[in-house]
Amino acid sequence: MTEKKDPQCAMCGINVMEKICFFESGRGPASCPTLGFEDLIQEARKEYEKPEVREFARLASVQEGECYLDRDRQPFVIHCSKTRIQEICEFGHKIGAKKLGLVFCVGLAQEARIAHEIFAAQGFEVASVLCKVGRVPKEDALGVKDGEKIFIGTDESACNPIVQAKVLNRVKTELNVLLGLCVGHDSLFFKYADAYTTVLAVKDRVTGHNPLAALYTSHMYHMYLKQPGF
Numbered sequence: 001m002t003e004k005k006d007p008q009c010a011m012c013g014i015n016v017m018e019k020i021c022f023f024e025s026g027r028g029p030a031s032c033p034t035l036g037f038e039d040l041i042q043e044a045r046k047e048y049e050k051p052e053v054r055e056f057a058r059l060a061s062v063q064e065g066e067c068y069l070d071r072d073r074q075p076f077v078i079h080c081s082k083t084r085i086q087e088i089c090e091f092g093h094k095i096g097a098k099k100l101g102l103v104f105c106v107g108l109a110q111e112a113r114i115a116h117e118i119f120a121a122q123g124f125e126v127a128s129v130l131c132k133v134g135r136v137p138k139e140d141a142l143g144v145k146d147g148e149k150i151f152i153g154t155d156e157s158a159c160n161p162i163v164q165a166k167v168l169n170r171v172k173t174e175l176n177v178l179l180g181l182c183v184g185h186d187s188l189f190f191k192y193a194d195a196y197t198t199v200l201a202v203k204d205r206v207t208g209h210n211p212l213a214a215l216y217t218s219h220m221y222h223m224y225l226k227q228p229g230f
């Protein structure tokens with residue numbers, strides 16, 4: 001078997017109107033996964049044949065389309081209309097979810113309350129679980145050293161994304177919404193949650209939870225990000 005090149009879509013220099021992933025007549029570079037991973041494309045198509053997966057994916061696509069205005073206008077010009085929280089509410093209703101799970105970081109407790117209120121106003125039951133649930137000490141449970149804690153010299157509870165997931169699994173949420181969990185804690189939540197999870201916002205302590213701000217300014221004020229090892 002020949003070794004596949006790692007896909008490099010993020011570095012693909014082909015114009016959108018000429019990409020093979022958009023048009024049958026298009027093209028892709030040597031690393032193109034549309035051209036080099038045909039077996040996986042077929043495998044994924046089989047997954048979409050499962051009724052539950054197919055319906056979920058179909059509704060995600062329908063929701064995606066509905067986030068643009070005036071799609072019947074020619075020529076079509078992109079005009080977006082929906083905030084992320086509106087999109088989540090609409091998608092939750094589309095998939096028939098009655099109960100949402102909200103997992104959040106203590107640092108975004110105010111935002112979590114507002115999100116909860118909005119979800120409730122839109123007719124959902126909401127089960128929410130804070131990151132420190134369970135009050136598990138960082139030292140005991142995880143072997144974190146005192147100098148590795150945020151508040152050195154204190155008893156510090158670890159974030160507990162596995163419990164967050166397990167509590168929501170037990171109360172049978174139908175769609176989970178992640179709000180501001182730390183990098184890695186979010187990964188564990190995704191791994192242990194039974195229901196599908198979507199993201200309202202990710203945490204970025206410096207940019208007001210807008211991590212792309214650092215990318216937008218990486219040509220100047222965040223240029224150090226491109227220095228190896230910072």
Ligand code: SF4
Binds near residue numbers: 021034
């Ligand atoms: S799938 Fe191929 S053509 Fe499309 S972005 Fe990736 S490398 Fe480019």
